[in-house]
Amino acid sequence: MDYFAQQLINGIVLGSIYGLIAIGYTMVYGIVGMINFAHGDIFMIGGFIALISFLILVSIGLTAVPVILLIVLLVSMAITALYGWTVERIAYRPLRHSFRLAPMLSAIGMSFVLTNYSQVAQGARVKPVPPIITGGYMLHQGSGGFVVQLSNVQIIVVITTVVLLAIFTWLVARTRLGRDMRACEQDQTMAALLGVDVDRTISMTFVIGAALAAVAGMMYLLYYGLVDFFMGFVAGIKAFTAAVLGGIGSLPGAMLGGLAIGLIETFWSAYFSVEYKDVAAFSILIIVLIFLPTGLLGRPEVEKV
Amino acid sequence: MTGERVTAPAPERLAVSRAQRAVFIFKKAAISALVALVLFSLMIGVRTEAGPSGQLTYWTRFDDLAAMVGAVFGGSIVVELLRQWWGPVGTIRVVPPSVQSALAVARRGIAPLLLIFTFLVPVIFYDQRYILDLGILVLTYVMLGWGLNVVVGLAGLLDLGYVAFYAVGAYSYALLATNFGLSFWICLPLAGILAALWGVMLGFPVLRLRGDYLAIVTLAFGEIIRLVIINWQSLTGGPNGVTGIPRPTLFGIPLTPGDDGLAARLGIEFSPTHRIVFLFYLILALALLTNWVTIRLRRLPLGRAWEALREDEVACRALGINITTTKLTAFATGAMFGGFAGAFFATRQGFISPESFTFQESALVLAIVVLGGMGSQLGVALAALTMIGGFELFRGLDQYRMLVFGVAMVLLMIWRPRGLIGHRAPTVFLQHSHAISSDLVKEGHG
Numbered sequence: 001m002d003y004f005a006q007q008l009i010n011g012i013v014l015g016s017i018y019g020l021i022a023i024g025y026t027m028v029y030g031i032v033g034m035i036n037f038a039h040g041d042i043f044m045i046g047g048f049i050a051l052i053s054f055l056i057l058v059s060i061g062l063t064a065v066p067v068i069l070l071i072v073l074l075v076s077m078a079i080t081a082l083y084g085w086t087v088e089r090i091a092y093r094p095l096r097h098s099f100r101l102a103p104m105l106s107a108i109g110m111s112f113v114l115t116n117y118s119q120v121a122q123g124a125r126v127k128p129v130p131p132i133i134t135g136g137y138m139l140h141q142g143s144g145g146f147v148v149q150l151s152n153v154q155i156i157v158v159i160t161t162v163v164l165l166a167i168f169t170w171l172v173a174r175t176r177l178g179r180d181m182r183a184c185e186q187d188q189t190m191a192a193l194l195g196v197d198v199d200r201t202i203s204m205t206f207v208i209g210a211a212l213a214a215v216a217g218m219m220y221l222l223y224y225g226l227v228d229f230f231m232g233f234v235a236g237i238k239a240f241t242a243a244v245l246g247g248i249g250s251l252p253g254a255m256l257g258g259l260a261i262g263l264i265e266t267f268w269s270a271y272f273s274v275e276y277k278d279v280a281a282f283s284i285l286i287i288v289l290i291f292l293p294t295g296l297l298g299r300p301e302v303e304k305v
Numbered sequence: 306m307t308g309e310r311v312t313a314p315a316p317e318r319l320a321v322s323r324a325q326r327a328v329f330i331f332k333k334a335a336i337s338a339l340v341a342l343v344l345f346s347l348m349i350g351v352r353t354e355a356g357p358s359g360q361l362t363y364w365t366r367f368d369d370l371a372a373m374v375g376a377v378f379g380g381s382i383v384v385e386l387l388r389q390w391w392g393p394v395g396t397i398r399v400v401p402p403s404v405q406s407a408l409a410v411a412r413r414g415i416a417p418l419l420l421i422f423t424f425l426v427p428v429i430f431y432d433q434r435y436i437l438d439l440g441i442l443v444l445t446y447v448m449l450g451w452g453l454n455v456v457v458g459l460a461g462l463l464d465l466g467y468v469a470f471y472a473v474g475a476y477s478y479a480l481l482a483t484n485f486g487l488s489f490w491i492c493l494p495l496a497g498i499l500a501a502l503w504g505v506m507l508g509f510p511v512l513r514l515r516g517d518y519l520a521i522v523t524l525a526f527g528e529i530i531r532l533v534i535i536n537w538q539s540l541t542g543g544p545n546g547v548t549g550i551p552r553p554t555l556f557g558i559p560l561t562p563g564d565d566g567l568a569a570r571l572g573i574e575f576s577p578t579h580r581i582v583f584l585f586y587l588i589l590a591l592a593l594l595t596n597w598v599t600i601r602l603r604r605l606p607l608g609r610a611w612e613a614l615r616e617d618e619v620a621c622r623a624l625g626i627n628i629t630t631t632k633l634t635a636f637a638t639g640a641m642f643g644g645f646a647g648a649f650f651a652t653r654q655g656f657i658s659p660e661s662f663t664f665q666e667s668a669l670v671l672a673i674v675v676l677g678g679m680g681s682q683l684g685v686a687l688a689a690l691t692m693i694g695g696f697e698l699f700r701g702l703d704q705y706r707m708l709v710f711g712v713a714m715v716l717l718m719i720w721r722p723r724g725l726i727g728h729r730a731p732t733v734f735l736q737h738s739h740a741i742s743s744d745l746v747k748e749g750h751g
Contacts, residue, residue, distance in 0.1 A: 053347060055353060082340065091718075098722045101675075106718035109712070110711065112711030115707070121348045127354075237521075237524070276536060282529050282532075289511075289522050
């Protein structure tokens with residue numbers, strides 16, 4: 001039981017990170033109708049930016065951890081958001097009205113560009129960082145000596161995710177930008193006729209998605225203490241699985257799907273085999289798409305001729 | 306070509322003076338440079354590396370950063386000038402009829418010429434091992450491209466996991482040959498059949514999916530196969546791969562220096578080049594088989610059904626075409642050729658490991674098909690030549706290779722999404738388009 005509780009905590013933390021990435025997929029798919037294949041790599045870039053800015057801040061002598069974390073968060077969100085904007089501007093906008101496979105292929109190309117760009121720029125080796133946030137709470141001391149722990153990092157990851165999700169939900173539900181986004185999702189032509197700047201709205205979608213991916217990248221760095229140039233690929237596919245599982249286009253769905261994937265992966269590793277955890281995640285993707293293509297909270301898609 | 310549509314420049318564009326245009330270009334370049342500065346500031350301006358004690362250190366590279374930003378500034382000016390020189394997007398240049406007919410002649414002549422040249426490559430470059438090896442590599446990708454072309458180009462099913470079938474073929478041959486001592490010529494069809502079976506196994510669950518979802522599921526499938534190969538150590542040797550895969554024989558006659566070898570039987574002096582030449586003709590034969598089968602299939606009802614499926618699935622279903630068999634045969638046919646190519650790959654290398662079957666490989670084959678114009682056989686062959694040749698050119702810059710590949714893929718999609726070399730055209734189409742009077746298509750008149 002204690003082991004189960006510990007895995008539950010780990011799964012929720014991992015799921016929060018996947019959920020943050022999944023929001024980027026689900027928003028872009030909702031509005032533009034394409035899988036932003038490079039989104040996983042945006043997450044990776046976010047991790048790198050967080051790492052580098054953290055290193056610089058530490059080396060100039062800043063010691064207050066909350067201040068460092070806040071600055072790192074803002075810097076990585078800002079720069080990664082610009083990456084998201086640039087990717088959309090260069091690789092997707094010119095293809096808005098091209099044939100249907102073109103954006104997908106362009107996105108695959110962009111994913112290669114980002115992966116290999118960070119390999120060239122920062123080297124192929126894994127970048128470890130010492131634990132930034134230490135300490136934690138002992139929740140329960142089991143009879144067999146197994147201790148259920150909740151570390152401070154885990155608390156920070158979950159709290160950050162919840163806060164950002166709240167801000168983001170408010171943004172979509174209450175602001176002008178959110179209304180524009182929902183309008184573009186329903187009907188781009190009509191939205192444009194009613195004075196919504198479609199290009200700008202789509203750009204903003206990419207910017208917000210990338211900023212959230214940057215947060216996920218930073219959380220990943222805090223939690224696992226390392227980044228490498230190849231981590232975006234698998235994390236991206238898992239987050240996409242989360243988005244599909246939750247129902248593509250639905251924001252609470254993305255978070256729910258993220259949690260589900262995080263929990264499934266953690267429990268699979270804990271009770272079955274660590275080696276096959278990625279196989280399990282990919283199999284879930286296939287199974288979900290076949291039997292539940294609209295996801296948990298999605299709307300059925302009606303094909304029009 | 307959609308008619309002789311030439312967009313005239315808008316009047317206000319002409320009125321813009323040179324100076325204003327220069328300012329505009331300069332402003333745009335400055336903004337690009339600023340964006341580049343922010344993007345590259347930390348990623349290129351600062352380099353991190355784990356030190357000897359595991360401690361992460363960093364140093365600055367502001368000269369590289371300045372160079373990159375300068376390159377973006379200059380590049381953006383060049384792109385903008387090119388864009389103004391070329392005119393608005395969508396402009397179609399009118400090609401004079403004489404040039405058009407010359408091009409048509411060249412187009413018809415290029416395929417036989419290329420084929421004859423390919424047949425002569427081992428004769429011309431007999432002493433140059435490097436060129437022969439490169440030729441074999443290019444032909445392998447031509448074959449993979451033609452195989453994937455059935456799925457993507459003809460049936461319009463975007464398959465991002467094609468490398469899975471390549472892997473199945475390679476491992477089928479490697480394991481059958483090393484464990485049971487079966488010869489290449491028995492294993493080749495078996496590898497094809499096994500790959501085709503896997504193709505059907507993938508095809509069944511994804512019948513209802515289309516477009517992006519199909520792509521992502523095939524990608525997941527390819528990754529699952531690779532991960533299983535890595536982790537199923539007792540069968541596949543895991544990351545270490547399979548070694549000591551037997552070399553192919555000329556229908557039982559080995560190409561070895563021994564007494565029963567081909568050279569001894571023919572009474573000529575043994576040379577290791579014989580095997581390379583043999584492998585060259587083997588893959589050429591396999592590739593031509595793929596091409597021939599595809600061309601024949603295209604003229605059968607099945608091929609027509611594939612093309613109909615590609616053009617419009619709903620219309621296809623409305624016309625009574627069995628979607629299930631159409632899709633499954635496309636997957637199975639494509640997978641079978643992938644399996645053949647995999648078996649060839651295994652016998653050529655003598656060693657295979659999961660590293661050869663990554664997603665990058667799938668993307669490369671897909672890029673060849675797309676570059677070749679999705680459906681054009683000649684286009685795919687030329688695209689494979691261009692791609693693999695281009696990769697060889699960048700071999701010295703190993704770590705930039707995939708970067709350049711990615712950039713090329715994005716630019717290609719923006720510039721010519723329908724392919725660079727060929728273009729897909731339906732095999733059958735109406736010769737005359739009849740104008741139908743509106744009173745004929747009223748209800749009840751069809």
